[in-house]
Amino acid sequence: GASNLAAPTSAQPATARVDPRSPDARDAALAAQTSVQPAAARVDPRSPDARDAARAAAGVSPSASVQPAAAAPAAITVTEHSSQTLAIVFSACALAIALLAVGFVAVSRRPRPRWNAP
Helix, strand or coil: CHHHHHCCCCCCCCCCCCCCCCHHHHHHHHHHHHHHCCHHHCCCCCCHHHHHHHHHHHCCCCCCCCCCCCCCCCCCCCCCCCCCHHHHHHHHHHHHHHHHHHHHHHHHCCCCCCCCCC
16 A cells, blocks of 8 residues: 555665765765754755655654744845935936827828829
8 A cells, every 4th residue: 555655665775866966066065054054953845744744754753853933034124315206207208208209200200192283
């Protein structure tokens, strides 16, 4: 049944994931991870259901290794030192000039009737 699917077979090694990086790159990445994150603060990227299933498969109780909640990100306040009125006026003028140019082209490019002498 289901227990046969979870058990590794002898034809499949336990560490099936192969790291394609060079040994130096692996060592550098490992050193960066251990210097940035202490062992107690590592975050498990799996979903809560996947973590619970892995703990159940390993025989560990779900409450034994509960991760602490992540700290909320710091809010950054934005302070404006000037008004946006000048930018709004310039953009309104640019829009008016563009609309006038489109109107002029539409009026001046119309086909005109031929002039006939009286």
